[in-house]
Amino acid sequence: MKLKDYQKGAIKSLRTYLERTQEEGPSLAFNRVADHAADYRPILDDQERPVPSLESVPYVCLRIPTGGGKTILGAHIIKTVAEAWLAREYPLVLWLVPTKQIKNQTLEAFSNPRHPYRQELDDKFGVGKVQIFDIADNGMIRPQDIADNLCLIIGTMASARVADTEIRDFYADKEDLEPHFIKLPTIEGLEQKEGKNRAKFSFANLLRIHRPLVITDEAHNANTALSYQVYERLSPSAIIELTATPEMDSSNVLVSVSASVLKAEQMIKLPVVLKEHIDGWEECLQSSLQRRTYLETLAPGEAPDYLRPILLIQAENKDKIATVEVVHKHLVDNEKVSEDQIVVATGDQRGLDDVDLFDPDCPVRIIITKDALKEGWDCSFAYVLCSLTQQRSGTAIMQLLGRVLRMPYARERNDPELNRAYAHVVSPSFGVAAQELTDDLEAMGFNPVEAAGGIVRELPLKGGTTALEPQKLTLELPKAPNLTTIPAGDRGKVEVQPKAGTDKFVITIVGQIDTATQDAIVETLPKRQQHEAKKRLVHHNVRASALRETPAQRQEKFRVPRLMFKQGTLVLEASADILLDHSGWSILNHPADLSSFRYVDQSRTFLVDVDEEEVKWERDPDAQERFALGMAAEWTDKELVAFLDRRVRQPDILQPQLVEWIRRAVQGLFDRGFDLAQLVRAKFVIARKLAEQIKKARTAASEKNYQTTLFATDAPVLADFDHAYTFDPNAYPSSKPCVANYKWKKHYYAVPGDLPHKRASGQLAEEFLCALALDNIEEIDFWVRNIKHHSQFRLPTATGWTYPDFVARLKDGRLLVVEYKGGDRVSNDDSKSKAQMGHLWQGASDGQGIYLMAVAQDEAGRSVEEQIRDAIAGKVGGKPA
Known part of the structure; x- marks a missing residue:
């Protein structure tokens, strides 16, 4: 399966990270x-102290939202850690999940030769x-x-998460x-067999x-003191955590x-089109049935995809009205749904x-549940x-909502209505x-802007959608804030009312408010409550900033000519x-x-030395060496060259040339006195x-070709709207929204993404000031913060893309x-190369394009604006000019 x-990334x-950890x-x-x-x-241990035996162990988390394909990354993670950290071809891996249900599903997937998860492993390590x-069958594992x-x-984490090691098979002495x-040989830290003067023949010791x-x-689900005890007992070589919702205060979120x-990678359906029903569950059920039936009429247009x-359907619990049984009967008797479809x-x-x-022969079109689908389905x-x-459990509704977000076949559908989910x-x-x-979308890993823009109201069927009402926030205050000094434009957004029967006040904020207004509200609270209140106000503002009509929502076309090469x-x-x-090269x-x-x-x-950094690579400990491949007795120099060829193979280099290039490099090491075992x-x-050397060689050849081909007087290049890139109005691949307390007026999407707001010193970032200038120039219709992503506008460089x-x-x-370039970077070679390419694009655009490399203040004393x-x-x- 091709990775997104x-x-x-x-x-x-x-x-x-692992390569740098070596250094x-x-x-x-x-x-x-x-x-x-x-x-x-x-x-950390339960006393919040670093565990000494684990301080040198890489311990990081990859945060991938629901629908992002965390498990498919598993084969690639294993291969990467084996190569970049363990120096082993075939590592031992313990994959921990929170529940038995997920364990069984994961085990079934990896055991099935036809499942994509297993196919990835076979592709990476060999059929x-x-x-x-299964961890329960650990006695079946042989040394070979x-x-x-x-x-x-x-x-499961519970397999090893126990305080008393005597009560788990995981720690049992096994023949x-x-x-x-x-x-x-003697290895410290192994649990000993009582009265036997030897280590336990246990699975825990084997892993250690x-x-x-x-x-x-x-x-x-694993951030507990006992979980950390498990990590210490297993003495792992590395710990990689996967989740959509990490504990940010206790997880090392690397990515x-x-x-x-x-959404930009076509993995999920968004937005979620919401229709709220206040006239009873029967009306809600009938409307959802109509929606599903209508969507099925669009399905034939997706051929050849089925x-x-x-x-x-999330039914109510037994003590309520719309129970599973009642809903099932209603579907069959009143809605005339066939039994085999339910x-x-x-x-x-x-x-x-x-x-x-x-x-395709499966008749099922309706699934009735309460919350049983929440894990693993x-x-x-x-x-x-x-x-x-109406009593929606946050966990249940959140997990069920996540089930309707996944995009069939992980690619955009032909009909726009099939690119959305419905609630x-x-x-x-x-x-x-x-x-x-x-709130549920945020709990699933969406940031506040994504969550606010991820839900839209449904108008009458096939009648389009509308954005949500303005963002509201209600706070309880010990006294009424002084609002006389806040900006006049905020006074209509803030309502203060006494709380009945108390001496307190309730303040309701509608829409985005200024920092001065936030400060006036926060000042009324005791010091210990101010930090949390400030966080809530900032969060409110970020959400509110997303709720505006944008050129993207109006589906306005935003096309930019690409730089093309005529061959x-x-x-x-x-x-x-x-x-x-x-x-050629x-x-x-x-x-x-x-x-x-x-x-x-x-x-x-x-x-x-790799990339001007000294890389250290230590020999495997003796206790593990007998189990690891790589001893010279099992290798020849040809096998070493073949291994290196597999590791550094490139699609644009003929394999016979690459093998000969590697052979010469290896022979050079032999000539210096290194033996095969080393x-x-x-x-x-x-x-x-060798991979670094190939990269440098390609860059050198590419730079030579650029100068002789693209920048010749009669260079075969053009940039016109017949060959244009189009910004997708429905997908903006931003990693994080700009959190500035500013109401953007002209950005193509709701909020600019990946735009630094302030420096560590507290000063406004230079790129942010450039964005403000763009947002306030009359001649500009709209603009976008361009993201470093394959779906965005790009120009070629000798090393790839800018x-x-x-x-x-x-x-x-x-x-x-x-x-935009900071003053310390304007004159460097990278910036000069980018500027050269940008002006080439401008010249090829026949007056349609303007390129500017901007700085805080140029040599003529001009500001960015x-x-x-x-x-x-x-x-x-x-x-x-």
């Missing part, structure tokens, strides 16, 4: 690589080289399994495991010997993927067992959620369910790969330089150095592209 870009960040340790590496500002937090075990295969053991302990990679799925990115929209899935009735909902055909209970909800009054579902009769997007293919013209590779005998450590043990760090910071459409139809205005007016350096 955000999944590739997560794996790349993990690899970079700098887990804490400093995290602070360098994490995609948000946070300090690394080591694993026949993957062994899957660990030595010759990837061993993936799947269990079946004795072969693993024969002739084992081999120091498994631990992957904890749904990791938000945080936003729901906006999932699609059968499914309705999920399945009941509750704790007592397991109607979905052994049902393949993706089978996954069917992307689920489109409509019908919640008949019909019984509500005591309008607005209540909307707020509940918005004979073909017109292709200019790129480094195209130019390399056009001009050979890796043999760029010999690998392994002169920095060396071995320190005293510490048994290999050293090599090189085999260091094969991963050598591969890393994504200019801002793109604006002027009222006269021209396009303005702005790259003056630079932009002059660029629009055609002035160069502030003077007429």
